[in-house]
Amino acid sequence: MNICQYDRRHRVLRAGAVLLCALLASACGSEKPPSRVEGGDPERGRLLTQQYQCAACHFIPEVQGTGGKAGPSLEYMGRLSYIAGGIPNQPENMIRFLQNPPAVKPGTLMPALGISEDEARHMAAFMYTLR
Amino acid sequence: MNELQSVLHPAGADAAIIHQFTWVLFVGATLIFIFVMGLLALGMRRAARPIRPGIWIFGAGIAFPVVVLTALLTWSTWRSAQLAPQTSHGAMSISVTGKMWWWEVRYRDPATNREIISANEIHIPVGESVYLGLTASDVIHSLWVPSLAGKRDMIPGRVTGLTLRADKPGVYRGQCAEYCGEQHARMAFHVIALPRAEFDAWLARQAGPALPADTTVLQQGRDAFLAQQCQACHTIRGVTDVAPFSQENRIADTSRLGPDLTHVGSRREIAAGTLRNHKGTLAGWIADPQAIKPGVFMPPSPDLDGESLRALATYLEHLK
Numbered sequence: 001m002n003i004c005q006y007d008r009r010h011r012v013l014r015a016g017a018v019l020l021c022a023l024l025a026s027a028c029g030s031e032k033p034p035s036r037v038e039g040g041d042p043e044r045g046r047l048l049t050q051q052y053q054c055a056a057c058h059f060i061p062e063v064q065g066t067g068g069k070a071g072p073s074l075e076y077m078g079r080l081s082y083i084a085g086g087i088p089n090q091p092e093n094m095i096r097f098l099q100n101p102p103a104v105k106p107g108t109l110m111p112a113l114g115i116s117e118d119e120a121r122h123m124a125a126f127m128y129t130l131r
Numbered sequence: 132m133n134e135l136q137s138v139l140h141p142a143g144a145d146a147a148i149i150h151q152f153t154w155v156l157f158v159g160a161t162l163i164f165i166f167v168m169g170l171l172a173l174g175m176r177r178a179a180r181p182i183r184p185g186i187w188i189f190g191a192g193i194a195f196p197v198v199v200l201t202a203l204l205t206w207s208t209w210r211s212a213q214l215a216p217q218t219s220h221g222a223m224s225i226s227v228t229g230k231m232w233w234w235e236v237r238y239r240d241p242a243t244n245r246e247i248i249s250a251n252e253i254h255i256p257v258g259e260s261v262y263l264g265l266t267a268s269d270v271i272h273s274l275w276v277p278s279l280a281g282k283r284d285m286i287p288g289r290v291t292g293l294t295l296r297a298d299k300p301g302v303y304r305g306q307c308a309e310y311c312g313e314q315h316a317r318m319a320f321h322v323i324a325l326p327r328a329e330f331d332a333w334l335a336r337q338a339g340p341a342l343p344a345d346t347t348v349l350q351q352g353r354d355a356f357l358a359q360q361c362q363a364c365h366t367i368r369g370v371t372d373v374a375p376f377s378q379e380n381r382i383a384d385t386s387r388l389g390p391d392l393t394h395v396g397s398r399r400e401i402a403a404g405t406l407r408n409h410k411g412t413l414a415g416w417i418a419d420p421q422a423i424k425p426g427v428f429m430p431p432s433p434d435l436d437g438e439s440l441r442a443l444a445t446y447l448e449h450l451k
Contacts, residue, residue: 068423102437
């Protein structure tokens with residue numbers, strides 16, 4: 001459909017949409033977007049992810065490990081709408097899940113590793129860089 | 132520089148001698164190479180002076196190598212004689228069996244003279260010579276701890292030996308140095324050198340049976356271990372060697388196909404240096420070892436539910 005056929009009000013809307021697209025596109029570019037998690041440092045999170053050896057079960061780009069398949073790939077973790085089988089992919093949920101997976105998703109294979117809230121915050125920040 | 136596994140950071144007398152050989156040969160060969168290249172450059176000059184070939188053929192082609200190689204042979208023979216004697220006399224013995232793709236390590240309990248079986252970690256007292264009796268149960272492996280000693284092949288049906296001595300306490304990584312199949316690269320281990328008193332305390336702990344499962348979760352983990360028939364390949368002393376799993380009830384003793392897990396929680400890593408040891412990696416390993424170390428003999432457990440898997444991992448981590 002051709003938006004240009006619409007009246008002035010729609011043209012304003014269209015400009016807004018174009019601007020939004022441009023914003024989104026720039027966010028997808030090489031420029032690193034600011035962390036989605038308040039107080040979370042993605043680089044520290046990456047190192048923690050490596051240290052806890054999350055790669056024993058998950059495929060995670062940029063993290064050394066064995067690329068296990070017992071858990072889902074985290075390649076697009078930052079893009080997902082839902083995590084842990086159905087809760088919204090929001091920083092607070094992610095932090096809660098990382099700290100105690102069975103409490104958020106009963107029956108999960110993923111154990112609670114004794115990750116502190118601070119560590120989970122950094123790790124969540126890293127998760128949102130995986131897009 | 133990573134000193135965990137490095138020939139350039141010797142931590143024992145034998146490794147120091149090997150380290151010295153390395154540098155003398157490397158520096159010597161470099162000097163000779165530069166000298167030869169220098170001669171080559173001189174020879175390629177446009178206005179080269181004529182030379183007397185006889186002198187160069189005899190001098191550089193015969194006399195020089197004879198002198199250098201004789202000196203090197205004499206020195207290296209003298210230094211090699213200073214390497215530790217490869218004998219079990221007067222040394223503590225530890226048996227190590229190479230398996231695809233891990234290491235079974237057996238100690239003798241000084242109190243009861245019984246064998247203590249462990250895996251993938253060789254604990255030794257610092258400053259003492261320890262004789263490793265080496266063999267393999269499937270294919271040829273080779274034990275190498277670069278910071279402590281040279282390599283020694285482990286051959287099925289034969290016992291070879293290697294004397295190890297660490298002069299300072301620490302953790303030294305070693306690995307298989309003879310290609311032995313698909314997961315040769317993930318066949319590593321650690322030598323942990325402890326002061327004598329700490330070593331004795333460690334050995335006494337290892338000699339005991341597994342810690343009891345004294346909480347609901349631990350009991351659930353132990354039950355999952357038995358329900359999954361893990362005892363077909365793994366031993367947990369105090370659990371799998373008592374009724375109804377005692378030796379008499381076994382059709383064949385396969386309990387040593389996999390590492391003894393009596394004190395698995397006390398080890399630094401699992402799957403022969405593949406993963407750090409905690410309940411997360413244990414759970415991941417149990418769920419799908421084939422994804423982590425493809426070709427390994429342990430099968431995946433796709434039918435294990437989350438709760439049991441987590442309990443099992445918690446139980447194994449608890450077995451310090």
